[in-house]
Every structure is written in structure tokens, then in C-alpha cells.
Amino acid sequence: MPTQARLPKHTVAEKQRVLDAHRAGRADRLMVAASNGFPRSIAYALVDRGRADNKRRGGARRSVTKVTPAIKYALETYLDDNCTYTLETMKKMLIADVPMTCNNMTNKMKRQVFASRLKERQYKGDCIVYFDVTNVNVYCKRGRGRAKRGELAVVAMVPSKGPNLQIQCAVNSTISVVLYRLQRGSIKMEEMLTHRQTEERITERDGMVLPRLAPYSPMCNPIENCFSVLKSHIKEHLARDSEAICDRSNMVDVGGAPLTISERQMRFLERAAKTSMKHVTPTLVAQMELHARDAVNAAENMKDMCYGE
Numbered sequence: 001m002p003t004q005a006r007l008p009k010h011t012v013a014e015k016q017r018v019l020d021a022h023r024a025g026r027a028d029r030l031m032v033a034a035s036n037g038f039p040r041s042i043a044y045a046l047v048d049r050g051r052a053d054n055k056r057r058g059g060a061r062r063s064v065t066k067v068t069p070a071i072k073y074a075l076e077t078y079l080d081d082n083c084t085y086t087l088e089t090m091k092k093m094l095i096a097d098v099p100m101t102c103n104n105m106t107n108k109m110k111r112q113v114f115a116s117r118l119k120e121r122q123y124k125g126d127c128i129v130y131f132d133v134t135n136v137n138v139y140c141k142r143g144r145g146r147a148k149r150g151e152l153a154v155v156a157m158v159p160s161k162g163p164n165l166q167i168q169c170a171v172n173s174t175i176s177v178v179l180y181r182l183q184r185g186s187i188k189m190e191e192m193l194t195h196r197q198t199e200e201r202i203t204e205r206d207g208m209v210l211p212r213l214a215p216y217s218p219m220c221n222p223i224e225n226c227f228s229v230l231k232s233h234i235k236e237h238l239a240r241d242s243e244a245i246c247d248r249s250n251m252v253d254v255g256g257a258p259l260t261i262s263e264r265q266m267r268f269l270e271r272a273a274k275t276s277m278k279h280v281t282p283t284l285v286a287q288m289e290l291h292a293r294d295a296v297n298a299a300e301n302m303k304d305m306c307y308g309e
Contacts, residue, residue, distance in 0.1 A: 010037065015052035022047045071098055102216040103304040111214040111299035118211060118220075118296060129172050130223040130285075135164040135186050136234055136273065138245060138265045163262055165269045167230070171223050173286040177277060182270055216305055219295040222288035226280050233276035234269075241268055 014036040021029040033043035046052075074097055078090050085093075101107065121128060139162045169180040218224050238245070245268050251259050259267075298305070 012052045014038070015046055018043055018046055019050070019052055074098060107215045108299075108302045108304075111217050111220070111305070112302050114211055114214040114217070115220065115296045115300035119300065121209070121211075127172065127174070129170050129178055130221055131168075131170040132221060132223045132227070133166055133168045134227045134231070135166050136231060136269065137162045137164050138238060138269050140231070140235055140238075163266060165266065165273060167227075167273060169223065169227075169230075169280075171226055171280060171285050173282055173289055176282045176285060177280050180277060182273055184266060214299065217295070217299055219305065220292055220299055222285060222292045225288040225291055226285060229284060230273075230276055230280055233279045234272045237272035237276055238268065241272070244268070 017036055018029070018033045018038055021032040026032070030040060030043065033040070038046070071094065074094055075090060078085055078093055118128075163184070164186045166183040166186055167180060168183060170178040172178050213221055245265060248261070251261075251264065253259055295305070
């Protein structure tokens with residue numbers, strides 16, 4: 001079998017000829033493929049793919065790029081000036097020279113508006129419902145970390161693998177869980193049309209106001225800490241069922257229908273989420289409201305926000 005380096009490389013023009021012959025319905029389309037050096041299997045694969053050019057592979061994606069060209073240029077400048085700078089020193093210099101999007105003036109003003117509206121509703125005694133979504137899967141584990149006294153232990157971990165279960169939940173300090181729904185898979189809601197038009201859809205209801213959370217301020221939403229408690233109990237529940245989850249001897253449901261591994265794991269996860277929902281109590285929500293009060297006051301005073309504190 002020839003190595004990868006010896007395999008013939010077909011040009012985009014040759015691939016396009018084969019595609020054009022197939023799309024035109026020509027009877028000699030296989031002959032056209034053979035004339036351009038395409039085996040029958042490769043020709044069929046090309047037709048199924050439906051494109052002559054290859055998709056881009058590798059490289060940095062803009063959505064996950066954290067080091068912009070400006071940051072890279074600043075780091076190189078620091079090293080050119082003094083090659084003995086440590087990473088901690090360059091980090092502090094970078095924070096001073098390159099403004100963070102999280103704490104720019106625009107986002108500070110948005111956070112101030114949100115905090116003012118929220119506190120106004122609290123002073124009036126309105127019923128405030130906090131809503132958010134979170135994802136869990138069977139591979140999430142309890143983490144451990146160390147920190148100085150008075151600081152939180154924040155551990156940076158790689159993303160969990162496997163299919164996700166999305167929990168959509170709304171809580172209140174009096175009712176606890178107002179409503180929740182489990183949705184298989186991860187749904188990106190920030191750019192959805194229905195999510196952006198939510199304010200327009202509910203303005204017809206009397207007495208209902210929907211203030212959207214300001215950018216870079218999850219610490220102002222008490223439900224985030226409620227999710228931490230909920231996930232802790234979900235992980236505890238999954239730890240007790242770990243042997244049953246890994247057991248492949250029983251792959252059928254109650255009715256005797258066969259189950260796939262993913263379906264069986266997802267059922268364990270859904271059962272753990274439903275069972276752990278009872279731990280989100282009114283007392284817990286009230287405590288998390290008090291915990292988020294400092295962040296709301298800081299947002300109203302236009303102070304910088306820092307994650308993990």
C-alpha cells in the first residue's frame with residue numbers, strides 16, 4: 001500500500017469536474033472520474049461530500065482565542081526590554097497596560113443599571129425570581145483545592161466529557177424551586193432569537209419585569225451558588241451509583257427494551273438531577289441572596305468584578 005506521501009493529490013478543478021458530471025446526470029460520470037484519476041469509491045465519497053474544496057483544519061479558532069495579537073505583541077515587548085521578567089511580573093504588567101473587557105467603563109455602567117433596578121425591586125418587596133441554566137454529565141467529579149484563609153479555592157479543570165444534561169431552573173427565596181426542566185444536550189441561548197426577544201414576549205403580562213443580567217456579572221445572580229450546591233448533591237448521587245453505571249450486564253429497561261450505553265447513563269443522570277432538586281430550599285436561596293448582595297453593591301458602586309472571589 002503506498003504511503004500518504006505517494007498518494008496522488010487531486011486538484012480542486014479535477015474534483016469539480018466529477019461533481020459537475022454527477023450533478024448534470026451524465027451517463028459517463030464514472031468515466032469522467034476515471035479520466036481524472038479518481039477510483040470509483042473516491043468518486044462516490046466526493047459526491048456524498050458535495051464539495052470540491054476541503055474544509056480548514058487546525059489553527060486557532062477566533063471564538064476560543066484568548067491571546068490576541070495585541071497581547072502577544074505586549075508580551076514580546078516586555079521580553080525584549082528585560083528577558084529576566086517572570087510570568088507573574090509580566091501578568092501584572094499586562095493587566096496594567098491592556099484593559100480587560102470585564103471591567104471596562106461600558107460594562108461597569110451596565111452592571112450599575114442592573115444593580116440599581118434589582119435593589120429598587122427588592123425595596124418595593126416584589127417577588128423576585130432568578131433564572132439560569134447549567135450543564136451536568138455523568139463524568140463530572142468532585143474537585144478539591146487549597147487557598148489562603150479568607151479566599152475561595154478555585155480549581156481550573158478541563159471540561160467534562162460525554163453528553164450533557166441541561167438544567168433550566170428558576171428559584172425564589174420564598175418558593176425555592178419555582179420551576180425546572182431537564183433538556184438533553186447543551187443549548188446555546190445567548191444568540192438565539194427567542195432569547196433575545198424574551199423581553200418583548202412577556203411585556204404584555206401585568207406586573208412582570210425582566211431585567212437581564214449585566215455582562216460579566218454571574219456573581220450577582222444567587223442561582224449560580226444554588227447550582228453549586230445542586231451539582232454537589234448530583235455528584236454525590238452519581239458516586240453512589242458508580243458501580244451500577246459501569247455495569248454492562250443489564251442493558252435493558254423495565255419493559256425489556258434494549259438500551260444503549262449513552263441512554264442508560266443519561267437515565268442515571270436524570271434521576272440524580274430530579275432527586276437532588278429537593279436540596280434547593282428557600283433557606284438556601286435566601287442565603288445565596290445575602291451572599292450575592294456584596295457583588296450587587298459593588299456593581300452599583302461601579303467597582304471591578306473579579307471571578308472566584
